[in-house]
Amino acid sequence: MTIEALFDTKGVTVAYLNPTPRLARSAWSCAEYGDPDVFSPTDEDQLLEAQEVCGDCAVRELCLELGVSRDEWGVWGGVLLEGGKPLERVKRPGRPRKVSA
Ligand code: SF4
Numbered sequence: 448m449t450i451e452a453l454f455d456t457k458g459v460t461v462a463y464l465n466p467t468p469r470l471a472r473s474a475w476s477c478a479e480y481g482d483p484d485v486f487s488p489t490d491e492d493q494l495l496e497a498q499e500v501c502g503d504c505a506v507r508e509l510c511l512e513l514g515v516s517r518d519e520w521g522v523w524g525g526v527l528l529e530g531g532k533p534l535e536r537v538k539r540p541g542r543p544r545k546v547s548a
Pocket residue numbers: 462463475476477478486500501502504505506507508510511522523524525
């Protein structure tokens with residue numbers, strides 16, 4: 448079975464808002480989480496909080512595979528993604544600092 452067969456991805460933009468109907472909602476640790484904003488973290492504390500939730504999630508590997516395959520942004524499977532590529536840290540908003548030569 449492919450990952451697409453496991454997840455109904457039509458219209459899905461973020462995992463925590465649209466848990467797949469083919470898996471029990473309770474399998475998604477973030478489905479009932481009180482602060483879904485942490486899955487689009489703006490600082491390292493939010494990222495750590497999201498990763499803590501993902502740490503116990505039953506669909507973590509599938510979630511990450513889905514996020515990567517769909518070039519997603521935010522935390523998927525405990526990994527911060529930017530266009531499906533893993534990031535080590537949360538990017539600070541604004542322009543990058545100038546580096547003097
Ligand atoms: S791995 Fe994280 S983001 Fe993915 S479904 Fe589980 S708790 Fe949600």
